[in-house]
Amino acid sequence: MVPYSPPEKRRYHVQLTNGSLHSGAWRLVEIESRRFYSEANMKKTLIVVGIVLVVVLAIVAILPGMLDVNHYHDRIQAELQKQLGRQVQLGQMNLKLLPPTFKVQNAVIGEDPKYNSGKPFALAQELDVEVKLMPLLHKEVQVTSLHMVHPQLELIRGVDGSWNFSSIGRQEHPKKEKPEEEKHAIKLDRFVIDDGAVAITDQQKHQPRMEYNHIDMVLKNFAPDKPFDVTVSAHLPGAGKELAKLDWHGGPINDATMVSTPFEGTLELDQVGLSGAQQYLNSKALAGTDASISGNLKFKNEAGKVSTTGTVRMENVVAHGKKLGFPIELDYNATNDLKTELLQVSNTLVKIGSAPFVINGTVNESTVPAVANLNVTTQNASLTELVKLGEALGMTLSPGMEPSGRLSANLTARGPLSGPAVAGTLSTSQLKVKGVEANSVLITLNMVPPGEDVVKTLTGRITVKMDNGKLTGVDMAQKLGEIGKFTGTTKVADGATHVSQLTGTFDLKNGVANTNDLKAVTDAGTIGASGAASLVDQGLNMRATAVLSKQSSQQVGGNSIGGLMTTAMANRNGEIVVPVLVTGTIPSPKVTPDLTAMAEMRMNNLLPSFSNPSQFTEGLLGKGGAGGILGLGGNKQPEAAASPQQKGSNAASEAVSGISGLFGKKKK
Structure with a gap:
C-alpha cells in the first residue's frame, strides 16, 4: 500500500x-x-x-x-411546601443551570403546629435548592438537595417524646390518599448546613432552650422508611485542632416510637478545648475551667437501648482557675435505656493522675435533677492528687493541712446527681496530715448531700479507727506530767503523742464534728474525750480524761505526785486520773487542767479506769475524800455501818473537802 x-x-x-x-x-x-x-x-x-x-x-x-425565575416564585414555594409538609417562605431567587439550582435569599421553613414554639423551624440567609432537570422542564419541582448557609434551626422534643424534625416530608392524609403522600414525600440526596446554629428545647423534661453554634452538617440519602447517614462537625476556637465530629448511620425513623429508631455511630474529639466549648455551648458553668479533650466513643441503639463504649483523655486540666497538674482518663462503658431514661454504668474506669476509680450503678435521667445510685471504689489512690482535684473543684482544706498517703475506698452515692448522699468506707495507709500521722486509718461514713461550700456544709456521721499513729502537734505524756506535777511518762522524746489505737464516732453538722466516745490508747495512758472539732478552721473544744496504768502510776510517784487532789486524782485501782481541756487547733492543740471535771469527780465519788477512760464507774482510792487519797497504797480499814444521816453528812463533808482540795493543801 x-x-x-x-x-x-x-x-x-x-x-x-x-x-x-x-x-x-x-x-x-x-x-x-x-x-x-x-x-x-x-x-x-x-x-x-x-x-x-x-x-x-x-x-x-x-x-x-435573562430569565426572571421569580416569575415562578409562588409555584416553587408551593411545591416545596408540599414536599416538606411545612409552611415555606422564600425571598429573592436566582437560577443556576448546572446543576439546576434555585438560589434563595432569606428562606423560612415553618414549624409543626404541634410544638407551638413561636419560632420557625429554620431560617437561612441563603438556601440553595437543587432540583431534577427533566421534571423542571415539565414545570415540576423535585428537590434533590438542600444547602443552607448560616441557618438557625430549632429542634424540639415534645411532651410525648417525639421530635419536630420527624414530621418533615410527611403529611396527614386519609389512607386512600397514601399514593399522593408518597408522591410528595421529600427525598434528599444531600442536606448540607454551613456554619449553622442549632437550638434544642426539651419540653418533655421541661429543660430550657440551649443554643449550639458553628455547626456543620451533611445528611445523605434521606427518604421516608429508608436508612440514612449524618455527619456533624464543630470547629471550636482554640490553639489545638479543636474538632468534634459525629458520624451517625441509622433509620428508618420510627414515627411511633422515636427511641426505637435503630442507629449506630462514633463521636471523635480531637484536642477540643473546654474554653472553646464554653463559647460553643454558651455555658456559664464552665467559667474558669479548661482542658484539652481527645477521645473516641462508639454507640449503638438496639430496641431503644443505646450502648456506648470508648475512651476520653483530658490534659492540661484547669478548674476554677487552678492547674491540676496531671491528666484525667475515662474508659467508658454504659447503656442508656431511652424509654425509661435510665443510664446503666458498668465498670467504667476513671483515672485521676495515677489514682484509678471504678464506677458501677445507675443514673435516672427522667427526673430533674437526675438521680444517681452509684458505687465508687478505688485502691491505693494518691491522697496528694485527690486533694489537688478536690481543691480545683472548690473543696478547699484548711491552710497547711497538706495530706499525703494512699487511699482505698468503697463508697455509695445516692440521690440528686448535683449533691448525692454518700456512705461507705475509707481506709488510708501512710497517712500524713498536719498534726496527725498514722500507718492506717479506717473511716466509716454516712453523709447527707453537701451544699456549694462542701467543707462548711458537711453533715452526717463518721466512725474512725486509727492504728499505730501519732499526734505530732502535742506530747500528751509531757503535758499530763506538767499538769499533774509528775515526770517519767514520756517514752519517746520527739514532741509527739504516740497512739497505738484511736476509735470514735463523730456527728458532723455544717463542718463541725461532735463526739462523746473518742478513745485513744497512747504512750501517756488511755484517753477518753468528748467535744467538738471543726473541719472548717481546725478548731478544738474538747474535754478529755487521761488515765495512767497502775504500773505507770506507781512509776511516776503514786501518792507523792505534786498535783494530787488539785489537778489529778486516783481511782480505787491505784490508777492516776488527769482531766484536761483540749483547745487550740488540730495541728497545734493546747492542753490545760479541767478543774470543773475535778470537782464533779470528787463530788460524785466516781472516776474512770485505764480500761475505760470515758466511763465514770470507779470510786476514789481508799476511804474517800482527802483521807482516802492520802492513804494511797495503804490498807483499807473496816468500817461500821453508818446511818443514813451519817452517810449524808459524810457525803457533804467529802464534797467540801474535794472542792477545797482544788485550791491546794492547807499548810501546816
Missing part, C-alpha cells in the same frame, strides 16, 4: 499494461479519495460541535440572568 501523505503532496504510481491502467491501481485511487473526503468531513464536524458547545455554554451563562 502506498504510504499516507497529505493529498497535495501524494504521488500515485501506476503500471500500464498494454496502454491501460491496471485494475489494482484504480482500486488504490478510490481508497485514497474516500480517505481524503472523510478527513475533511471530520474537521467540519468538530468545528460544528465546538460552535454548539460554545453556544450552549453561553446560554448557560447568560440565560439565568
Whole structure:
C-alpha cells in the first residue's frame, strides 16, 4: 500500500499494461479519495460541535440572568411546601443551570403546629435548592438537595417524646390518599448546613432552650422508611485542632416510637478545648475551667437501648482557675435505656493522675435533677492528687493541712446527681496530715448531700479507727506530767503523742464534728474525750480524761505526785486520773487542767479506769475524800455501818473537802 501523505503532496504510481491502467491501481485511487473526503468531513464536524458547545455554554451563562425565575416564585414555594409538609417562605431567587439550582435569599421553613414554639423551624440567609432537570422542564419541582448557609434551626422534643424534625416530608392524609403522600414525600440526596446554629428545647423534661453554634452538617440519602447517614462537625476556637465530629448511620425513623429508631455511630474529639466549648455551648458553668479533650466513643441503639463504649483523655486540666497538674482518663462503658431514661454504668474506669476509680450503678435521667445510685471504689489512690482535684473543684482544706498517703475506698452515692448522699468506707495507709500521722486509718461514713461550700456544709456521721499513729502537734505524756506535777511518762522524746489505737464516732453538722466516745490508747495512758472539732478552721473544744496504768502510776510517784487532789486524782485501782481541756487547733492543740471535771469527780465519788477512760464507774482510792487519797497504797480499814444521816453528812463533808482540795493543801 502506498504510504499516507497529505493529498497535495501524494504521488500515485501506476503500471500500464498494454496502454491501460491496471485494475489494482484504480482500486488504490478510490481508497485514497474516500480517505481524503472523510478527513475533511471530520474537521467540519468538530468545528460544528465546538460552535454548539460554545453556544450552549453561553446560554448557560447568560440565560439565568435573562430569565426572571421569580416569575415562578409562588409555584416553587408551593411545591416545596408540599414536599416538606411545612409552611415555606422564600425571598429573592436566582437560577443556576448546572446543576439546576434555585438560589434563595432569606428562606423560612415553618414549624409543626404541634410544638407551638413561636419560632420557625429554620431560617437561612441563603438556601440553595437543587432540583431534577427533566421534571423542571415539565414545570415540576423535585428537590434533590438542600444547602443552607448560616441557618438557625430549632429542634424540639415534645411532651410525648417525639421530635419536630420527624414530621418533615410527611403529611396527614386519609389512607386512600397514601399514593399522593408518597408522591410528595421529600427525598434528599444531600442536606448540607454551613456554619449553622442549632437550638434544642426539651419540653418533655421541661429543660430550657440551649443554643449550639458553628455547626456543620451533611445528611445523605434521606427518604421516608429508608436508612440514612449524618455527619456533624464543630470547629471550636482554640490553639489545638479543636474538632468534634459525629458520624451517625441509622433509620428508618420510627414515627411511633422515636427511641426505637435503630442507629449506630462514633463521636471523635480531637484536642477540643473546654474554653472553646464554653463559647460553643454558651455555658456559664464552665467559667474558669479548661482542658484539652481527645477521645473516641462508639454507640449503638438496639430496641431503644443505646450502648456506648470508648475512651476520653483530658490534659492540661484547669478548674476554677487552678492547674491540676496531671491528666484525667475515662474508659467508658454504659447503656442508656431511652424509654425509661435510665443510664446503666458498668465498670467504667476513671483515672485521676495515677489514682484509678471504678464506677458501677445507675443514673435516672427522667427526673430533674437526675438521680444517681452509684458505687465508687478505688485502691491505693494518691491522697496528694485527690486533694489537688478536690481543691480545683472548690473543696478547699484548711491552710497547711497538706495530706499525703494512699487511699482505698468503697463508697455509695445516692440521690440528686448535683449533691448525692454518700456512705461507705475509707481506709488510708501512710497517712500524713498536719498534726496527725498514722500507718492506717479506717473511716466509716454516712453523709447527707453537701451544699456549694462542701467543707462548711458537711453533715452526717463518721466512725474512725486509727492504728499505730501519732499526734505530732502535742506530747500528751509531757503535758499530763506538767499538769499533774509528775515526770517519767514520756517514752519517746520527739514532741509527739504516740497512739497505738484511736476509735470514735463523730456527728458532723455544717463542718463541725461532735463526739462523746473518742478513745485513744497512747504512750501517756488511755484517753477518753468528748467535744467538738471543726473541719472548717481546725478548731478544738474538747474535754478529755487521761488515765495512767497502775504500773505507770506507781512509776511516776503514786501518792507523792505534786498535783494530787488539785489537778489529778486516783481511782480505787491505784490508777492516776488527769482531766484536761483540749483547745487550740488540730495541728497545734493546747492542753490545760479541767478543774470543773475535778470537782464533779470528787463530788460524785466516781472516776474512770485505764480500761475505760470515758466511763465514770470507779470510786476514789481508799476511804474517800482527802483521807482516802492520802492513804494511797495503804490498807483499807473496816468500817461500821453508818446511818443514813451519817452517810449524808459524810457525803457533804467529802464534797467540801474535794472542792477545797482544788485550791491546794492547807499548810501546816
